[in-house]
Amino acid sequence: MADNGDGKISRRTFLRRSATLGGALVVAGLGYRQYYRHTGRDFQPARARAYLDSIEPAGDAEALPNIILILVDDLGYGDLESPVLDTPNLDRMAAQGVRLTSFYASASLCTPSRAGLLTGRYPVRTHMTNPVYPSGHAMNLLMDVLGRYAYGVRDIPQDEILLPEILGRRGYRTGMVGKWHLGDRPGHLPNDRGFDSFYGVLYSNDVRPYAIYRDGEIKVEAPADQDLLTRDFTREAQAFIRRHRSEPFFLYLAHPMPHEPMHASDDFRGGSDGGLYGDAVEELDWGVGQIFDTLGELGLDERTLVVFTSDNGPWWQGNPGFARGRKMLVFDGGFRVPFLARWPGTIPAGTTSEEMSMNFDLFATCLELAGVPLPQDRIIDGQDIMPVLVEAAPSPHAWLLFYNTRTLVALRHGQWKYHRRYTTENSGYWPLKQGPFLFDLSVDPNESYSLIESEPELAAEMAALFEARQAEMESDLRGWLP
Numbered sequence: 001m002a003d004n005g006d007g008k009i010s011r012r013t014f015l016r017r018s019a020t021l022g023g024a025l026v027v028a029g030l031g032y033r034q035y036y037r038h039t040g041r042d043f044q045p046a047r048a049r050a051y052l053d054s055i056e057p058a059g060d061a062e063a064l065p066n067i068i069l070i071l072v073d074d075l076g077y078g079d080l081e082s083p084v085l086d087t088p089n090l091d092r093m094a095a096q097g098v099r100l101t102s103f104y105a106s107a108s109l110c111t112p113s114r115a116g117l118l119t120g121r122y123p124v125r126t127h128m129t130n131p132v133y134p135s136g137h138a139m140n141l142l143m144d145v146l147g148r149y150a151y152g153v154r155d156i157p158q159d160e161i162l163l164p165e166i167l168g169r170r171g172y173r174t175g176m177v178g179k180w181h182l183g184d185r186p187g188h189l190p191n192d193r194g195f196d197s198f199y200g201v202l203y204s205n206d207v208r209p210y211a212i213y214r215d216g217e218i219k220v221e222a223p224a225d226q227d228l229l230t231r232d233f234t235r236e237a238q239a240f241i242r243r244h245r246s247e248p249f250f251l252y253l254a255h256p257m258p259h260e261p262m263h264a265s266d267d268f269r270g271g272s273d274g275g276l277y278g279d280a281v282e283e284l285d286w287g288v289g290q291i292f293d294t295l296g297e298l299g300l301d302e303r304t305l306v307v308f309t310s311d312n313g314p315w316w317q318g319n320p321g322f323a324r325g326r327k328m329l330v331f332d333g334g335f336r337v338p339f340l341a342r343w344p345g346t347i348p349a350g351t352t353s354e355e356m357s358m359n360f361d362l363f364a365t366c367l368e369l370a371g372v373p374l375p376q377d378r379i380i381d382g383q384d385i386m387p388v389l390v391e392a393a394p395s396p397h398a399w400l401l402f403y404n405t406r407t408l409v410a411l412r413h414g415q416w417k418y419h420r421r422y423t424t425e426n427s428g429y430w431p432l433k434q435g436p437f438l439f440d441l442s443v444d445p446n447e448s449y450s451l452i453e454s455e456p457e458l459a460a461e462m463a464a465l466f467e468a469r470q471a472e473m474e475s476d477l478r479g480w481l482p
Contacts, residue, residue: 040151041127042478045159051375052165058371061171064248065343065369066304068241068291069362071117071252072284073110073179073204073259076314077336078321084274085281089289090340093308096349097342098389102356104400105312108327108334110204111181112405113311113359114254118162118182120363120374120382122401125479126160127153129405134184134203150406155183156193161375163363164194167250170370175240176200177233178254191215195252199236205229205256205263226263229256230280234287238294245298250366253291255284260315277317292342302345305369309359310337324447329425330402330409331447332417341389353388355395356412361385379479401469408473411466415442418462438462 058064080090106116111131112123123129127150133140143149156162164174176195180202182188190198199214201224209222212232237253257263257280264271264279268286272278288308295301313320313334315327325331337359341347360382367374368384387393402410410419419437423430437450438459452459 037152041153041157042480043157043159044478044480045157047375047377047480048159048161051161051377052169055166055169055372057169058171058248061248064171064371066249066251066300067167067172067366067369068237068251068253068304068306069117070288070291070306070308071114071178071254072308072310073254073256074312074315074318074327075258075281075284075310075338076318076320076326077323077333077338078319079281079314080338080340081321082274082319084319085272085278087282087285089285089292090308093288093292093306093340093342094350096344097306097340097347098351098353100339100341100357100388101352101354102395103309103337103339104332104335104356104358104402105310105337106358106360107403108312108329110179110259110311112403114181115156115160116358116360117311117362118156118164118252119160120163120360120380121160121378121479122360122381122403122473124150124403124406124408124473125379125381125477126157127151128156128182129403131204132181132183133207134209137207139207148405155185155188158187161378162193163366164250164252166194166367166372167370168194168196170372171248172370173244173247173249174252175237175244175249176252176254177236177240178252179204179256180254189216197240200233200254201256205259206261226256226261227265227269229263230283230287231265231267234290237287238290241291241294241300242298245300255287257281257284258318260317262317275317302343305341305343305346307362308338308340311359313337322445325425328404330404330419330422331425332441332445335402347389351392353392355388355393356397356400357385357388357395358382358397358400361396377481379476379481381479399465399469401473408466408470411462411469412441413462413465415440416458416462417441417447418459418466420466436463 105113107113107123112129115126115128116123129150130148132154168174174195175197176190178200180190184202210224211218211222212220212224258277262276262280264283268279268283272282295304313327320333323332323336325333327334364382364384374380383396399413409422417439419435421433421435424434438452439447
């Protein structure tokens with residue numbers, strides 16, 4: 001009965017009805033969440049399959065250049081020029097190749113930056129906008145509950161086309177050594193996404209358990225000795241090069257250092273003036289020298305493009321150079337990273353370019369070198385930068401966008417960088433928003449003096465450009481084309 005005859009609802013009836021209503025609301029909420037996630041993801045895996053099936057092996061595979069991408073973790077823009085650190089091999093690389101001084105990561109933290117590099121697209125298009133954590137990890141559950149994973153996505157989507165998938169079909173042997181950090185479930189692991197071989201780790205080195213995998217099997221049980229990571233990963237990279245010396249290869253060497261917690265082997269610990277961070281960087285420099293020694297020994301120098309860069313700016317330690325900000329911030333200190341490229345006989349030695357580019361440009365650049373057309377079914381945000389590297393050509397970009405996870409915060413257009421009103425690194429007022437700001441990077445690379453008030457017309461033009469780009473991105477987030 002609804003009541004006791006006097007118009008009053010019994011306590012038992014009230015509790016039962018409340019429980020029923022609460023359960024219905026929970027079920028409805030979960031249902032809506034799943035619907036929102038499913039529709040927002042806009043997954044279209046058939047697109048990737050169609051493109052990959054269209055790639056034909058190179059007629060003369062031996063004519064393809066070898067490609068080595070060396071990606072380090074949390075290295076600052078200014079670390080390679082710091083008087084505190086000794087990096088003779090990277091100095092040699094700069095002297096023998098080209099250095100880009102306005103090269104940006106596609107995100108100021110790890111997972112999205114790696115997604116941008118391997119897909120050629122802004123990370124927001126891939127839904128990989130935050131660091132991902134292992135299945136079953138407490139942080140994974142918390143990130144999911146708080147909605148930090150875009151549409152619940154925590155593995156690189158299978159409708160994204162990754163660089164090794166393309167190069168493998170073209171005739172390259174593809175190998176990865178080091179840190180993956182793009183998911184840990186079947187179908188999303190390195191060997192599932194185009195790499196013939198994988199030796200490395202699935203997450204950042206501050207995530208436990210921390211084991212080393214060879215392909216799909218654990219090779220070194222957790223906890224792996226992180227003091228040995230740079231040495232062992234360098235040796236694995238050298239072994240890959242030697243195995244495939246007679247065929248075109250693509251090697252993605254993604255070192256975990258100098259991400260916190262930092263480590264170095266006994267041969268380097270205590271050897272720098274920069275503490276343990278400096279020790280880790282100097283061991284990375286040694287590793288680069290070992291790669292060059294191997295290429296020289298095998299006579300592969302003039303057949304091999306080697307690129308060195310970082311996934312984002314420095315975290316708690318490290319040198320962002322003249323740039324303001326650090327990792328996880330949208331100022332240049334979080335996004336602007338070292339970039340060196342060496343290819344004797346192709347890239348002029350000892351050159352420097354101030355033209356702006358971003359790590360997703362490496363996708364289009366590698367496809368051009370391999371003679372593979374870009375996918376036509378989706379927007380590829382990256383551009384071929386070989387003309388910049390070889391001919392000192394101007395940047396292929398009119399603008400670059402800077403996101404804080406899923407939020408567009410800043411835009412660079414030529415020498416100008418515009419920031420929307422947003423939170424900054426000011427710890428005393430961190431919950432509050434500041435800005436908007438307009439900086440002239442040609443005279444103020446530290447982003448210290450906003451011209452919003454003194455250049456109102458220019459500021460209005462930049463704000464309009466920002467809003468136009470934001471609307472364009474939001475209208476077709478995944479970037480699918482007819």
